[in-house]
Amino acid sequence: MQLRTEASKGMALSAPASLYVGLLVAAPLGILVVYSFWTQSYVDINRTPTWANYQEAIDDPLVRFLMLRSIAIAGCVTIATVLLAYPIAYYIAFRTQKKTLWLLLITIPFWSSYLLRVFSWKLILGFNGVLNSALLSLGLISEPLTFLLYNEFAVVLTLAHAWAPFAILPIYVSLQKIDRSLLEAATDLGAGKIESFIRVTLPLTMPGIVAASLIIFIPTVGDYVTPSLVGGSDGKMIANLIQVQFGAANNWPLGATLSLIAMLSVGFVSIVFVLVMRGVGERIR
Amino acid sequence: MKHKTRTLLISAGIASLMCSAPAFAQGSDLTVFDWSGYEDKGFFGSYIEKHGSAPSYSFFGSVDEAFTKLRSGFSADLAHPCTDATKKWVAADLIKPIDASRLENWDKLLPEIKDIDGIMVDGEVYMVPFEWGNTGLIYRTDMITDDEISLQLLADPKYQGKIAVPDAGPSAYAMAALATGVKDYTNMTDEEFKNASDYLRSIHPNVRFYWTDAGQLDQAIASKEVVMGWGWNQSELNLIWNKTPAIMMKDVDKGIATWVCGYVHLKSSKQSDDQVYDMLNALTSKASGKYIIESWGYAHSNSEAFDAVDPELIKSYGFDKADEFFEGSLFFNAVDPKLEAKMLKEFERIKAGF
Numbered sequence: 099m100q101l102r103t104e105a106s107k108g109m110a111l112s113a114p115a116s117l118y119v120g121l122l123v124a125a126p127l128g129i130l131v132v133y134s135f136w137t138q139s140y141v142d143i144n145r146t147p148t149w150a151n152y153q154e155a156i157d158d159p160l161v162r163f164l165m166l167r168s169i170a171i172a173g174c175v176t177i178a179t180v181l182l183a184y185p186i187a188y189y190i191a192f193r194t195q196k197k198t199l200w201l202l203l204i205t206i207p208f209w210s211s212y213l214l215r216v217f218s219w220k221l222i223l224g225f226n227g228v229l230n231s232a233l234l235s236l237g238l239i240s241e242p243l244t245f246l247l248y249n250e251f252a253v254v255l256t257l258a259h260a261w262a263p264f265a266i267l268p269i270y271v272s273l274q275k276i277d278r279s280l281l282e283a284a285t286d287l288g289a290g291k292i293e294s295f296i297r298v299t300l301p302l303t304m305p306g307i308v309a310a311s312l313i314i315f316i317p318t319v320g321d322y323v324t325p326s327l328v329g330g331s332d333g334k335m336i337a338n339l340i341q342v343q344f345g346a347a348n349n350w351p352l353g354a355t356l357s358l359i360a361m362l363s364v365g366f367v368s369i370v371f372v373l374v375m376r377g378v379g380e381r382i383r
Numbered sequence: 384m385k386h387k388t389r390t391l392l393i394s395a396g397i398a399s400l401m402c403s404a405p406a407f408a409q410g411s412d413l414t415v416f417d418w419s420g421y422e423d424k425g426f427f428g429s430y431i432e433k434h435g436s437a438p439s440y441s442f443f444g445s446v447d448e449a450f451t452k453l454r455s456g457f458s459a460d461l462a463h464p465c466t467d468a469t470k471k472w473v474a475a476d477l478i479k480p481i482d483a484s485r486l487e488n489w490d491k492l493l494p495e496i497k498d499i500d501g502i503m504v505d506g507e508v509y510m511v512p513f514e515w516g517n518t519g520l521i522y523r524t525d526m527i528t529d530d531e532i533s534l535q536l537l538a539d540p541k542y543q544g545k546i547a548v549p550d551a552g553p554s555a556y557a558m559a560a561l562a563t564g565v566k567d568y569t570n571m572t573d574e575e576f577k578n579a580s581d582y583l584r585s586i587h588p589n590v591r592f593y594w595t596d597a598g599q600l601d602q603a604i605a606s607k608e609v610v611m612g613w614g615w616n617q618s619e620l621n622l623i624w625n626k627t628p629a630i631m632m633k634d635v636d637k638g639i640a641t642w643v644c645g646y647v648h649l650k651s652s653k654q655s656d657d658q659v660y661d662m663l664n665a666l667t668s669k670a671s672g673k674y675i676i677e678s679w680g681y682a683h684s685n686s687e688a689f690d691a692v693d694p695e696l697i698k699s700y701g702f703d704k705a706d707e708f709f710e711g712s713l714f715f716n717a718v719d720p721k722l723e724a725k726m727l728k729e730f731e732r733i734k735a736g737f
Contacts (some may be wrong), residue, residue: 140720141475160732225608242608244544248592330592331734339731345447346552347727348471 133354143351151355161339161356165363168335171250172319175257176311182258183265183310190266191273201270204263212260216327219256223247223328248330256324261317265310272306273299296382304379311375312368319364336360413438413658416449416459416649425674430665438662444596445551453477458651460659465644466501466510467553470717473504478647480507485660488667492684495709496643500569500716511663512645512684514675517701517708518554518715519639520632521619522611523604534562534638537611538585546586547600547612550593552730553718558613559583561638561713569718576725583733593734597621604629615642620680620700633701635711642715645684676702 135147223246230242284294322337343353422440443449559579560568622629672688
């Protein structure tokens with residue numbers, strides 16, 4: 099009797115949360131899955147379940163190509179962002195007293211819209227943009243550089259800048275949590291600066307690095323705005339193809355299938371990444 | 384306590400008011416779903432006179448976006464797609480037929496853009512044409528001569544990274560159809576489709592970007608980032624106003640297309656037909672036509688509007704040669720749905736370099 103009340107109490111307590119998650123996560127995901135098995139015929143939807151969309155997506159080399167490119171771009175963004183973020187987080191955690199000021203400065207770009215930040219990169223990298231004008235007026239180049247914009251490089255640069263705080267903050271938190279006496283102990287035991295970093299600081303901040311990597315990798319694989327604005331034709335990603343299905347092509351079922359394939363690919367890569375990082379963490383310890 | 388609750392309720396009310404429907408400006412009961420910019424009061428002066436205020440406007444960025452939004456339940460009274468979309472909108476049961484007898488200006492509308500596919504669908508009028516213009520090859524006259532320019536020039540390796548093409552399958556295929564001499568681009572044979580695709584593939588290495596908004600094209604031509612691009616007459620005008628030496632290739636033998644857009648009556652309309660037809664009459668009136676020609680440089684559907692404008696201006700915008708375009712240009716009609724799907728699919732491949 100007691101147990102039943104306990105159980106029902108628990109159910110009642112978790113009901114709002116379950117309902118919330120169910121409505122906002124499970125239901126849309128369910129709709130996506132159901133849609134992916136339907137087919138589009140002009141303006142109507144044929145509700146006979148079929149694998150046709152999956153067959154089409156898997157057979158299409160374009161889907162594979164764009165998926166791999168998206169993963170490669172997101173991977174580059176992740177590596178670049180984490181590598182650039184680590185020294186900044188390290189500086190804030192260990193080398194300065196004005197932590198709040200620094201953290202505030204880092205979040206300043208976030209006060210403007212993501213779209214505006216993408217556009218500002220367009221202004222900087224553009225044909226007659228800030229960078230080209232500066233180089234031209236310095237006489238370093240005679241023709242504006244065209245390789246700055248409308249390619250994968252521009253996409254990686256823009257995304258790495260936009261997502262930097264998402265890498266800095268988790269790494270900063272994991273650095274901040276490190277017990278300073280451990281570092282003292284390492285020094286007492288004769289470890290140099292580099293050795294104590296590699297054997298104490300880095301392994302202890304591994305969870306922060308993994309968290310930062312996933313926070314950046316997962317959303318950037320599916321980014322749509324940045325590649326469509328600065329990517330040109332060489333920087334298009336899977337999300338652009340998905341957008342075409344939901345827009346011009348008006349083929350929602352195929353779009354749903356592509357979205358699911360993208361989600362599965364991202365999930366797979368993320369799991370592999372976490373397992374690899376765990377192995378690396380154990381090895382260097 | 385009571386006072387506090389009331390304050391709380393009021394602030395919650397204000398907050399919910401502020402959060403809901405920010406796109407709707409103050410206006411009369413009529414809601415128009417339109418491209419941004421068309422809320423210009425000069426387009427419907429007589430409606431404001433009669434009803435005291437302008438309709439409310441809600442905006443879309445592309446006809447495809449509008450279609451998706453309407454299909455997911457967005458409601459309005461009038462919408463503003465182009466003729467190539469009408470068939471699809473009728474098939475999706477989004478719009479109702481127009482009663483042409485209630486249109487004051489129906490007989491004054493240019494027959495060449497009134498009697499086309501997309502204004503009429505299955506023998507019934509579904510769209511009231513409002514404005515029209517050309518899509519063509521815009522080029523910098525200081526870098527390419529008038530004799531030199533042609534659609535084939537886009538494939539010249541000399542212009543690597545120096546051209547722009549719209550990021551829209553059907554529009555790109557219309558250009559390819561003109562370049563490869565396809566008779567009817569809405570119904571291409573497999574061979575014609577292959578030739579058009581090959582043409583698009585051949586120009587792909589020269590494409591700097593596939594433009595998504597016209598401003599991107601204007602700026603690129605103005606800064607010499609690209610020297611030619613397939614675009615709308617709006618871009619040509621912007622460049623002329625900006626004093627950039629650039630014009631559109633207007634030779635019908637070399638290839639130019641004509642687009643027509645207009646207003647459709649949505650099935651989700653909640654307002655009285657009287658209001659809807661008042662608005663349609665205002666939009667097609669001579670005064671609105673004069674205004675759009677003079678201030679926007681767009682051609683209007685009302686034939687009388689052209690007589691009301693300074694002939695010099697008409698000439699400078701090229702509208703004096705309208706008949707030539709009507710006869711020789713490609714009209715953006717509804718593409719056969721199967722072919723359109725094929726175009727979109729193939730275009731994605733071409734853009735990715737496949």
